[in-house]
Amino acid sequence: MTPVGLRCAHLLDPLGVAPDRVRFSWRSEGSGAQQSFQVQVFPNGPVPLPAAAPVWDSGRVVSGDSCDVPYAGAALARGARYRWRVRVWDSGAADGPDPAWSSLAFFETELPLDSWRGAASWIGLGPLREDFTPPTGDGPADPVAMALRPAPYLRRAFLVAGPVASARLHITALGLYEARLNGARVGSGVLTPGWTDYRQRVAYQTYDVGSLLAGGPNVLGVMLADGWYSGFVGFDAKRAGAHYGTAPELLALLVISYADGTVSAVGTDESWQGRFGAVRHADLLMGERHDLRLEEAGWDAPGFAGSVPDNGGARGWRAVRCREVAGEPGGAGGPALVADPGPPVRVIESVPPARVWRDGAGRFLADFGQNLTGWVRLRVPGGMVLGGTPGTVITVRHGEALDDAGGLYTVNLRTARATDEYVLAGGGGGPVVLEPRFTLHGFRYAEITGYPGVLSPSDVVARVVHSDIAPAGSAESAAPWLGELLHAIDWGQRGNFISVPTDCPQRDERLGWLGDAQIFARTACYNRDVAAFFCKWLDDVADARLPSGAYPDIAPRLHLPWAGAPAWADAGVIVPWTVWKMYGDRGVLLRHFGAMARWMALLAQANPDFLRSRDLGHSYNDWLAPGRDDTPRELLATAYWAYDAALMAEIAAATGRPEEAAAYRELRAKIGAAFADAFVDASGGVASGTQTAYVLALHMGLVPDSLRGAAASRLVGAIRAADWHLTTGFAGVGYLLPVLSSCGYTSVAYRLLSQRTFPSWRYMIDNGATTIWERWDGWSPEHGFASPRMNSLNHYALGSVGEWVYRFLLGIDQQPGSAGFADLLMRPQVDPGGSLSWARGSYRSVRGVIRAGWQRTGGEFSYQVELPANVTATVRLPAGPDGGLAEYRAGPGTHEFTGHCPPLEGRR
Numbered sequence: 001m002t003p004v005g006l007r008c009a010h011l012l013d014p015l016g017v018a019p020d021r022v023r024f025s026w027r028s029e030g031s032g033a034q035q036s037f038q039v040q041v042f043p044n045g046p047v048p049l050p051a052a053a054p055v056w057d058s059g060r061v062v063s064g065d066s067c068d069v070p071y072a073g074a075a076l077a078r079g080a081r082y083r084w085r086v087r088v089w090d091s092g093a094a095d096g097p098d099p100a101w102s103s104l105a106f107f108e109t110e111l112p113l114d115s116w117r118g119a120a121s122w123i124g125l126g127p128l129r130e131d132f133t134p135p136t137g138d139g140p141a142d143p144v145a146m147a148l149r150p151a152p153y154l155r156r157a158f159l160v161a162g163p164v165a166s167a168r169l170h171i172t173a174l175g176l177y178e179a180r181l182n183g184a185r186v187g188s189g190v191l192t193p194g195w196t197d198y199r200q201r202v203a204y205q206t207y208d209v210g211s212l213l214a215g216g217p218n219v220l221g222v223m224l225a226d227g228w229y230s231g232f233v234g235f236d237a238k239r240a241g242a243h244y245g246t247a248p249e250l251l252a253l254l255v256i257s258y259a260d261g262t263v264s265a266v267g268t269d270e271s272w273q274g275r276f277g278a279v280r281h282a283d284l285l286m287g288e289r290h291d292l293r294l295e296e297a298g299w300d301a302p303g304f305a306g307s308v309p310d311n312g313g314a315r316g317w318r319a320v321r322c323r324e325v326a327g328e329p330g331g332a333g334g335p336a337l338v339a340d341p342g343p344p345v346r347v348i349e350s351v352p353p354a355r356v357w358r359d360g361a362g363r364f365l366a367d368f369g370q371n372l373t374g375w376v377r378l379r380v381p382g383g384m385v386l387g388g389t390p391g392t393v394i395t396v397r398h399g400e401a402l403d404d405a406g407g408l409y410t411v412n413l414r415t416a417r418a419t420d421e422y423v424l425a426g427g428g429g430g431p432v433v434l435e436p437r438f439t440l441h442g443f444r445y446a447e448i449t450g451y452p453g454v455l456s457p458s459d460v461v462a463r464v465v466h467s468d469i470a471p472a473g474s475a476e477s478a479a480p481w482l483g484e485l486l487h488a489i490d491w492g493q494r495g496n497f498i499s500v501p502t503d504c505p506q507r508d509e510r511l512g513w514l515g516d517a518q519i520f521a522r523t524a525c526y527n528r529d530v531a532a533f534f535c536k537w538l539d540d541v542a543d544a545r546l547p548s549g550a551y552p553d554i555a556p557r558l559h560l561p562w563a564g565a566p567a568w569a570d571a572g573v574i575v576p577w578t579v580w581k582m583y584g585d586r587g588v589l590l591r592h593f594g595a596m597a598r599w600m601a602l603l604a605q606a607n608p609d610f611l612r613s614r615d616l617g618h619s620y621n622d623w624l625a626p627g628r629d630d631t632p633r634e635l636l637a638t639a640y641w642a643y644d645a646a647l648m649a650e651i652a653a654a655t656g657r658p659e660e661a662a663a664y665r666e667l668r669a670k671i672g673a674a675f676a677d678a679f680v681d682a683s684g685g686v687a688s689g690t691q692t693a694y695v696l697a698l699h700m701g702l703v704p705d706s707l708r709g710a711a712a713s714r715l716v717g718a719i720r721a722a723d724w725h726l727t728t729g730f731a732g733v734g735y736l737l738p739v740l741s742s743c744g745y746t747s748v749a750y751r752l753l754s755q756r757t758f759p760s761w762r763y764m765i766d767n768g769a770t771t772i773w774e775r776w777d778g779w780s781p782e783h784g785f786a787s788p789r790m791n792s793l794n795h796y797a798l799g800s801v802g803e804w805v806y807r808f809l810l811g812i813d814q815q816p817g818s819a820g821f822a823d824l825l826m827r828p829q830v831d832p833g834g835s836l837s838w839a840r841g842s843y844r845s846v847r848g849v850i851r852a853g854w855q856r857t858g859g860e861f862s863y864q865v866e867l868p869a870n871v872t873a874t875v876r877l878p879a880g881p882d883g884g885l886a887e888y889r890a891g892p893g894t895h896e897f898t899g900h901c902p903p904l905e906g907r908r
């Protein structure tokens, strides 16, 4: 078996990783089962392997672990590069020759904590706007326009004195930055450095810029914008200045290692110069205005008018303001400067318009056929620029839908203006490509005014922007609508996984709501590789805790100084557990164990009778359940508490804490007993009788075993009473179909999934959804759009049904004790009702690609499974018309099994 796909901290050859995050993973090519492994880590250097002495040699470790091997050598140097490799032995090769090593991977460690101090300072132009007059009209002053500010452009010339061996640019901003070296853009990330609670933690990125440097004069130029730091953010119509700071600042350190062994550094300091530039404002919610007349060509390259190589001044540019790295707004010591543990946000793809047309008023409208997050890129052909008068303004507005009159529907964006403007320079040249860089819009449609000439469909595209999370799962079936539903679920994730998992990308909100994230987390992992993404956000969650240790409602936490609600705050336990379960990452559990334990202690303190009835925060309960949300608050809260306790028992066991595990099991039993006492009657009825009450009680295992069957059939009764519709909101929806399948009611799960009338998933799809809506009634033929006060057409929470498709429909699921897909439990749920004749799909797990598919012919079906090396499975299939089960064991390779379709109201 050959190890491939080597990752450190879930990332491929990361250029900045904190020493305590150095954990290794690999996949194995071949068909064996890893019996043992050996990892070697070497310092960087010219010494060829194996002559170099390793800083860590694990020796041969008898273990099947391949996805979470922590570095265990002597302390790693900071700001250093290491090479590493691994080899594995499988069962067959115990006495054979030693297996081959993988190819070398590498990682570079986070900078020493004190390396910024003295070497670089925060620089910016301050909140002053001497050379900026806010736009004024005849009407009353527009507070938004008054609050928007132009983007600072900062530059520094420097000399490269000889042949360069390597160069790294470590860079971050309070705000957003785009770095340029000698006229070329550095890196492919956008909206860097991303969103954290800047008072506590600021992530920096590291780029290999060796190839961008030239001998002699060089220029490092950086544009800044407000972003989440000092722009509009959230829904309180207050600039973030109220939360973090008032004007963006840059911190950068360019380290050049010369071939002769000497090292020099260029840091941000008072020798930099700046001015407000052609980007007249840039705001995530409001949009961006770019005045091309003010563009200073060559500002980011040597030879710029007035600049001289030894950093003399460029005319018109002025000295920057400078602030030491110590003494940050957060108080003592300032925020931690950490190597970004997450994947970068990038422009992932461009979507051409499905249609471009002109309305009665001469405006162009473009329909991109997909609700997405990003921005629009326009091209204005050369002739048009020539013909256009200087000062021509092109305005691009964005919306998720069209209104009844065929115009852009924007009222549901609330105060987000989502408007980009370009002032053309005219007078020659061209073509020009217009696209913003420091804003973000959630949209399917764009309205373009002021375009000089006729907008050709080939001159407009939507740029899709999100965190770079690679696709992991795919599924198809005999039902095309199911493909459309999965597509909408995935696009909902893509539109909202942008540095943090947000609720929605379009209106003035876009916050990291924990409830939405926990219910969707498992679906998110099946859709895409979100290991590094969630690891980064879980630090934000930890930072967002209240002084008491309570988990919040949102992370990063802006205002909202209260403890999180049930099903929201519980994400503090559920999401780390999910990351461990899906990626085998014990590191994330170890990192957050203390915080989780503290949260559990708070809950226990507040609720000594084991019913969670106190400190429920804002208690959103089963948020957005259609109709009335009748699920008792204490019931929902207690069920989630019991779930936390059960997960904590697993977490404690997985991190080698048997006593704590036992204590959490005991706690879980007490909560379970109190729950049963308070909410479950002798005939299996669960208080209130709502679907969510049953779903939570059954999913969290809170119905005594003897009553489970009765409770499940009552859940089905509640569904039947709703004429085979769901009535679940955010807190129950994700567990609804898994509970039905686990209790033998897959036929009912199918019925709900294929239901077309309101409320249902297909109802959204039938009514044109290309992403999952926030509300079941986002739009209806009878009432049109739901209240614009809260109606996002791109909200992933209700898309949490995706997990059922992978785990149950296809059967790509794990044994209860398994993490990282080491040991599967494959129970495909063939539609006993008979509307679906086949389904197949795959999931790229940390151990490799798992495939599964089935076809039904009459009462029989065949099930094909393909497992990668180092994965075993129990395949459990209905064996005969009586609903009996047959069980098989399978290892790496392809297998085919035959099963018998279960009876309609089937098996347990």
Ligand code: BGC
Pocket (backbone or CB within 6 Å): 503, 504, 509, 513, 515, 516, 620, 623, 795
């Ligand atoms: C958000 C939700 C969030 C909720 C809390 C809404 O404004 O959009 O997704 O979970 O508030 O109830």
